[in-house]
Amino acid sequence: MDSATEACSKPSSFVYLKAAFIAMEPVDCLISLARQVGGGSITTRVQTFILEECINDNAIKGPKLNHKYIKNVLQKLIVAVESTSEVVEGLYEKFAYYLTINLEDQLLKENNRICKQVTFLLSPGNSTAVDLVVSLQCSLNMLEGDTGCALWPSSLFLSEFILSFQEIFSNRFCFEIGSGVGLVGITLLHAGASKVILTDGDLSTLANMRCNLKMNNLMEASSVRSSGQPMVECRHLPWESVSKSELLIYQPEIVFSQESEDAQHGLSTSEPPIAYIATVIRNQETFDCFLRVATENSLSVVDVTEMVKPLNLLPYMQSYDRSSVHLLRVSPICL
DSSP, rough: HHHHHHHHHHHHHHHHHHHHTTTTTOOHHHHEEEEEETTTOOOOOHHHHHHIIIIIHHSSSSSSSOOHHHHHHHHHHHHHTTSSSSOOOHHHHHHHHHSOOOOOHHHHHHHTTTEEHHHHHHTTTOOOOEEEEEEEEEEEEGGOGGGGSOHHHHHHHHHHHHSSSHHHHHEEEEESSTTTTTTHHHHHHHOOOOEEEEESSHHHHHHHHHHHHHTTOOOTTSSSOOOTTOEEEEEEEEEEEEEEHHHHHHHHSSSEEEEHHHHHHHHOOOOOOEEEEEEEOOOHHHHHHHHHHHTTTTEEEEEEESOOOOOOOOOTTTOOGGEEEEEEEEEEEOO
16 A cells, blocks of 8 residues: 555545635645645545535535635646646536636625634544534635634644533633634534634624624523523723723733632632633733733733643644644632
8 A cells, every 4th residue: 555545545645634614724834735635646535535524515515615725726626737747527617617717706705704613633542522614704814904803823733622622611600801703602512612702893893793792602691591501791892991901911822710600609719710822922011011011010921821721622733833822810819
């Protein structure tokens, strides 16, 4: 058995390829992964899988991917294959189709949004677990300030952390600041949180988040709650009304805090609220200022990145750089 055949015989390889496609990984990353699946080259079997199980299947099921993305995938796939082997029947025809449809009209219909599906691969480490697939409407215009509707490494890392250590969040009242597309809130509910409040300072981001909660069949208002089911609330957090010291504490990309179910009902509890912050430290001075203000407010900040490493639940996502993200645990200093 040659290396290409051996690589293609691994079902997980094709799972990774499909997951990368529906997550709309950058096209170069997808082509690189296709080569890995084929044992170094994009084999006939790999090409057929991309055509039938990714592109054609997506046209039938679930949220439709952006047409321009599919066109770019086909173009780079064909170029990559032509240099080494034969292109399978059907790829040229499919590329011609995406060349002729009106992409500008499609983009207008999508209202400058794309729909990604992020798959957390829970089953490899747990035979009883089912993979979690989260559909997210994201922005095409990050450079125009629509950053709250984009996926960031910190939210992916924190989501992996939550799903890896679900016992920390089960039956908890959870509150997130700067929730963006809502990914962390969705994973909190999957981990068994009893109630989740998602906040953001931008109303358009909040509207996009509500859309994503609906797309994943989650409740979003306290007025609609079935017995025994978790609840999600979306709230607007006006940043301009927050004090300077609070801004310094909550400025990192993702902030998560929790308290026990008893505490939210006013009952006594020995467990204080805990906050988890996943952040990329871009400026050391700003981070040092955050630590100083936290200490002044009797808060302990511990970098637990190396102590509680999450499982790699997104192994197919080559564009996601885990190494840049720090996980901080913030708790009150006992006086």
